[in-house]
Amino acid sequence: MTFLTHLQRLEAEAIHIIREVAAETEKPVMLYSVGKDSAVMLHLAKKAFYPSPPPFPLLHVDTTWKFKDMYALREKAAKDAGMELLVYQNPEAKERGINPFDHGPLHTDMWKTEGLKQALDKYGFDAAFGGARRDEEKSRAKERVFSFRTSSHGWDPKNQRPELWNIYNARKKKGESIRVFPISNWTELDVWQYIQLEDIEIVPLYFAAPRPTFIYEGGLFMADDEQRLKDVLGELPEITTRSVRFRTLGCFPLTGAVESEAATLSEVIQETLLTTTSERQGRVIDKDSGGAGMEKKKQEGYF
């Protein structure tokens, strides 16, 4: 071996970051959303500490509206890794019955943004790993690998610590926390290829299959839980079976499906590469509040 490939270098860099956090923070946690980026993160954590299990738990900030397949893989993946799985649901959102149909942006705000803050405070985590990448969105391109949050979880893009070489400054005051992004330098293609090379298990929803779907406000969605759809919408929308897959996974009523025949990983990658719309477009979250949507959300404490 005379050189390392880009994937080998990216893997080594991510492992180095994960180990630094474990060594230098008091109570780290890995955020786990069951998506493909989370799957890669979990795999990297296993590699970083092998033969020990990763010395931190997984945290799923749940909205109760995820796909059934996601809940199934969540339990299995944590068990296989020998890691504790913490699931947090914002009790206020639960009590008020917050849902994506009636409450729009409030759904994400209450379940995810607020839920995440509450969970981190409840358990006292001072560092949280996330799977965000710099290629995803413009404001993320400038975020550091170690991203500091105030005690109220705010992010100040003008006041980031300089990050030189591979030296990370993990020092912080009591109450402050760090979000750490070990796969910052990966692209979507890198993630897919790594999943293929390492044979990492991902949610079957990423592959095309005949699924019950409905059209809602011009988008194509999967009827993952007909009873709940009926409860919230008052009546069941027209369900049609289509061959669909998902490019990203979130709450089933918020995650647009794409019609596809790509049933293998190679085909999915091929389709991804040939597609001319970017990954997050299937998700409704970036569209509100104009050009700086994600940046604004981050300042408020969204991951």
Place this chain on the structure above:
Amino acid sequence: MTEQKPDAIYRTDALIAEDIDAYLETHQHKTMLRFITCGSVDDGKSTLIGRLLYDSKMIFEDQLEALSNDSKRVGTQGQEIDFALLVDGLAAEREQGITIDVAYRFFNTEKRKFIVADCPGHEQYTRNMVTGASTADLAVILVDARKGVLVQTRRHSYLCHLIGIKNIVLAVNKMDLVDYDQATFDKIVADYASFAEEIGIESFTALPISGFKGDNITVAPSENTPWYDGPSLIEHLESVEVLSSVAADRPFRMPVQWVNRPNLDFRGFSGLIATGSVKPGDAIRVLPSGKTSPVKSIVTYDGDLEEAMAGQSVTITLEDEIDCSRGDVICVAGNPPETADQFESTLVWLNDEDMHVGRGYWLKLGTQTVSATVQQPKYRVDVNTMEELAAKTLSLNDIGVAEVYTDRPIVFEPYEDNRTLGGFVLIDKITNATVAAGMLNFSLRRSQNVHWQATDISRRHHAEMKNQTPRVLWFTGLSGSGKSTIANEVEKKLALMNRHTFLLDGDNVRHGLNKDLGFTEADRIENIRRVGEVARLMTDAGLIVLTAFISPFRAERQMVRDMLEDHEFIEIFVDTPLEVAEARDVKGLYKKAREGKLKNFTGIDSPYEPPQDPEITVNTVEMTPEEAADHIIQQILPLK
């Protein structure tokens, strides 16, 4: 517009559709190159990067659509697509129309994956450029063909050279605006060559390009520059050697990040290999202890390795049971790096608050974190003229050379030999900000000739003979708050309890040990450092030490705390409001300060930073000195 569609990229695209597995196979074996782009505000950096992304199909349709909307709304290119908007991310800077931070971008060609750090060009952002350069294999220095080599060009080149980038590309941009004139290009290259030689850049590659029109970006020569016979920018980026391959040829070094101990039968040392390679059976040495052992195995999740090299994250097990923990460095036994605690170092100051000479900062180098102080700079460098100027301190974006002392020896190599063991950051102990980036040049010989003398009567023996636990009772507060009075009361009470004590008083120390020091900030820091060292020696001798110093800065009190054993430093805040202390004015100093006859007086024209979490607080408005002393004694019992 003569749009040049690069062949290479279309071939790649075609392969995705025709044979995805073949495409993935090529992508899997790509190497990675990290580079930075730097230039002045209008040299077209963002446009060039936008062009590279666009040409390598890294812009999606929806992004392009948004881009074209944005271009019409805030763009600077009229109705044309403004590539710069794609690259300038944060909302704040989109409004200002400038890049204010380092942004990272990604694109692929058939041979490589590229990570681009987009660095801003204006003066106040040396900090960002150094950050972007620290991980780069190569630098693209952009020059506007109409303007030629500017002061900024020199500054950027100097910074890239300083941070150790060996591959420098001079991209003469906007050639379309000078009619692709060869003479203009040649003149700029000649100007740059003479400057490069001056500052020690051994070689560079010059290209005539247009980021806006696409000339010589992917294919060379462009039909507009038939006189140019070199590679295109992409071809050049695809062919230069990456840093990790260079590192692989050096002696083996791995800073230990983590000791992996899942059970009693396994003990591995995890880290990212900085330089060289390692095989089972190799003799290694653990520094700073110097113990040696053969390597038993190189453990990874994918199975044991027969060899591992620079850039890989591994876990190493050893044949022999030797001590090794985070911060140690595992290296080849026959060729280990040095250990030292005094260095000459180049510093880049990154913080709004100036450097404090003598203040204790955390120094993080590899996985080692130690307390360190910086001496007065030997000089700072004017990055525009390369002149060496006298300096008392370093301010934001200053670059200077100074001696750095660490409180214990660290394992290091000169930065030019090893970025991992020679590059460090300084961290403010109170705010936790990363305040400086540093590069160790060499160790000072004197540090190698001073050794600790081991003594047979230990500090424990000293303490046991005195039947007490040594402590430092550190009184801090404004002038006239009552520190000396209360400390004196406490010492009298301890004497009645048969304890061995010593009171170090601020005024008294300045008559002897510290009579060479004044009241500037640097001198005040040195004053406290010396008192801290004396107090430490006295605790070694088993004494209970009482100190009465204003000690206005948190960082210095923290420095003394760090010098001592855990729980030995008792910070006592003598809490007296300024009005009360000033009304007392026992020594008449407040009056003088108010009249301007006394400079740098704490509370008047120099700040006092009260303790945030003192062990003991006494309120002298509510308590008499006697009561305060009783309260303190109650808090520190038992004495053994």
